[in-house]
Amino acid sequence: MRQYETFELSFTGPEPEGSQAVIGLEAEFACGKDVRRVKGFYAGNGTYIVRFLPLKAGTYTWKVSGLFEAEGSEKADKADKDHHGPVRADGTHFRYADGSWFYPFGTTVYAMMHQDAGLIDRTMKTLSEAPFNKVRLCVFPKHYNYNHNDPDHYAFTKRADGSWDVDHPDFAFWDAFEARLAQLASLGIQADLILFHPYDRWGLDAMPQQDNLTYLDYLLRRFAALPNLWWSLANEYDLSPAKTLADWEEIEEFVASHDPYGHLLSNHNCFKPWDWSRPNVTHISWQSKQLNRVAEMQCVYGKPFINDECRYEGTLPEPWGNMTGEEMTRRFWKIMVQGGYCTHGETFYPGEDEVVWWARGGELRGKSVSRIAFLRNVCETLPGPVEPGQAG
Secondary structure (H helix, E strand, O other), rough: OOOOOOEEEEOOOOOOOOOOOOOOOOEEEOOOOOEEEOOOOOOOEEEEEEOOOOOEEEEEEEEEEEEEOOOEEEEEEOOOOOOOOEEEEOOEEEEEOOOOOOOEEEOOOHHHHHHHHHHHHHHHHHHHHOOOEEEEEOOOOOOOOOOOOOOOOOEEEEOEEEEEEEEEEOOOHHHHHHHHHHHHHHOOOOEEEEEEEOOOOOHHOOOHHHHHHHHHHHHHOOOOOOOEEEEEEEEEEEHHHOOHHHHHHHHHHHHHHHOOOOOOOEEOOOOOOOOOOOOOOOOEEEEEEOOOHHHHHHHHHOOEEEEEEEEEOOOOOOOOEEEEHHHHHHHHHHHHHOOEEEEEEEEOOOOOOOOOOOOOOOOOOOOHHHHHHHHHHHHHHOOOOOOOOOOO
């Protein structure tokens, strides 16, 4: 066991009866006064796993209960220089758990995880050479302009009537997804996981609320102990006709209460901003062209501000997808000198492969990337982050 790195206990047994997503397997990890209860998950092929993320060095005693009974102790060595722990909100900015500053320079590849392995490999290679340390991406596949492909696997299997069976995960999907999350972590990239979105032709956005919570239960059991994750409840939550405001508030509360480690959490809007004053919300994830309101928003909410969608650099006919690289760069600078943060996206008209970065990945073609790299270098050489109103 090592501080800020995922620790696993694995058990072998018969396939669970009934639900394979919500199972009776728990563990308690204790190091002094730090006591955390975590839930285990079924990984398929008779394998059950309990994951834990040690946030401090020291000796932990652990006890597993439920489907399996076991106990023991494990020493968590101090983190090495490449592991900083989960990112936290600190006032109107972000720090890693070890106290070092984190300046989010994000990009958007919504359906990256639902492409063929070759295209994902190309995307990962591009990310390894790009200045981005955060990626917004969806758990569910996305159906929208320039993104019409079906994935190889879905999060769940289907019932005989064609509806999604959330109690029976497709383990090939989850294995592949978490392998790519680990790859992002190895590149020093935070995965801003979009848990729901309205751009859907598969019925995933219209599941009953209890199915939504079952899906989230399994996701949190399996992913919560990974250090490089953020929870984005939705992309453009207010465009989803299947969910009421009460549904979204229940989803927010469920995610926050079932995450033992308190990962960053927000909700992204199209027209109607989320109530970012809510206690579970750690930061503002805004879509807006009102670039001069950054410091105001930070002062009102007292939380970090990210404009996660300020339009995209590209050549699409749609007005949101034809910004110049110079304008994208200007927006990054304007937002960041006010004490906020900005997210990049690229939407050049697709070639014969029909691949657009913002949707599917591939290679970057725009002029803003090298300029954003320069800005990141400037920010990271400062003694600390820009505070709201300082630049004025």
